[in-house]
Amino acid sequence: MAEPSNWNVIAAGNPDHSTxxxxxxxxxxxxxxxxxxxxxxxxxxxxxxxxxxxxxxxxGRVGAHLAAAGHQVVGVDADPILIAAAEEDHPGPVWxxxxxAELDLPALGIDEPFDAIVCAGNVMTFLAPSTRxxxxxxxxxxxxxxxxxxxxxxxxxxxxxxxxxxxxxxAGLAIDLLLSSWDLRPFTDSAEFLVAVxxxxxxx
Numbered sequence: 001m002a003e004p005s006n007w008n009v010i011a012a013g014n015p016d017h018s019t020x021x022x023x024x025x026x027x028x029x030x031x032x033x034x035x036x037x038x039x040x041x042x043x044x045x046x047x048x049x050x051x052x053x054x055x056x057x058x059x060g061r062v063g064a065h066l067a068a069a070g071h072q073v074v075g076v077d078a079d080p081i082l083i084a085a086a087e088e089d090h091p092g093p094v095w096x097x098x099x100x101a102e103l104d105l106p107a108l109g110i111d112e113p114f115d116a117i118v119c120a121g122n123v124m125t126f127l128a129p130s131t132r133x134x135x136x137x138x139x140x141x142x143x144x145x146x147x148x149x150x151x152x153x154x155x156x157x158x159x160x161x162x163x164x165x166x167x168x169x170x171a172g173l174a175i176d177l178l179l180s181s182w183d184l185r186p187f188t189d190s191a192e193f194l195v196a197v198x199x200x201x202x203x204x
Contacts, residue, residue: 002099002101002102002128002130002131002134003128003130003131004128005078005099005126005127005128005131006125006126006127006128007078007079007126007127008078008079011079018079018081018082019081021058021059021082022059022081022082022085025058025059025061026059026085026089029061035061035065036061036062036065037182037183038062038118038120038121038152038182039062039063039065039066039069039118040065040182041150041182041183041184041195042062042066042116042118042150043065043066043069043071045116045148045150045197046071046115046116047115048069048070048071049070049071049072050071050072050115050116051071051072051074051112051113051114051115051116051144052066052071052072052073052074052114052115052116052117052118053073053074053075053076053105053114053116053117053118053139053142054066054073054074054075054076054093054117054118054120055076055100055103055117055118055119055123055135055139056076056077056100056119056120056121056123056126057075057076057077057082057083057086057095058077058079058082058086058121059082059085059086059089059090060075060082060085060086060087060089060090060093060095061090062118062120062121063075063086063090063093063095063118064086064089064090064092064093066093066118067090067092067093073092073093073094074093074094074095074096074105074110074114075093075094075095075096076095076096076097076098076100076103076105077095077096077097077098078097078098078099078100079097080097083095083096083097094110096108100123100127100131100135100138100139101127101128101131101134101135101138102134102138103135103138103142104138105142113142113143113144113145113147114142114143114144114147115144115146115147115148116147116148116149116150117139117142117143117147117148117149117150118149118150118151119139119149119150119151119152120152120182121152122152122153122154122157123151123153124151124153124159124164125153125154125157125158125159129158129159132159132164132167133167133170133171134171136149136167136168136170136171136173136198137171137172139171139173139198140171140172140173140200143199143200145200146199146200147199147200148176148197148198148199149173149197149198149199150195150196150197150198151164151194151195151196151198152182152193152194152195152196153193153194154192154193154194155191155192155193155194156192161191161194164194164196165196168196168198172200172201173198173199173200173201174198174199174200174201175196175197175198176197176198176199177196177197178194178195178196178197179194179195179196179197180192180193180194180195181193181195182195
């Protein structure tokens with residue numbers, strides 16, 4: 001069994017944390033805040049009707065926008081409270097409770113690979129460090145041959161960007177493009193945020 005994620009440790013220490021997180025984004029949506037930036041980025045990268053995996057989907061805000069844009073979305077999160085909120089607020093996509101470090105969607109009857117995987121919301125920094133390479137390897141295993149995994153997280157969260165690049169390489173993923181935001185600003189050495197577009201090394 002994989003080491004518990006940092007998110008699960010936080011949730012175990014504060015049973016109200018996941019519910020607070022859900023209500024936070026519900027309040028932001030009700031206030032008219034723009035919550036679709038990551039989804040717009042992914043939508044621009046893929047053909048209409050693409051298969052997209054929302055890895056660490058939380059309460060479903062990114063996957064919901066992608067589904068509304070016409071894509072086939074599967075969202076996965078280890079927190080059942082977040083998945084329950086996704087099912088309630090955003091019917092349509094397939095929402096699954098599962099650990100990203102042990103993800104095996106074919107075993108759950110989802111056999112086709114994905115054209116894109118999106119991992120937003122600092123998900124990578126909420127993983128247990130010992131599972132980071134395993135999660136990236138599972139992403140690679142669920143990608144179509146020409147698919148892309150797009151992963152975003154901020155600096156200062158105990159996961160240096162250079163360490164992430166090394167972990168991605170260990171998992172068999174190559175860097176396709178580096179950005180410093182979901183609105184496509186170039187990545188620099190001083191960037192405080194990373195959006196990494198990754199691919200299979202043998203793909204073009």
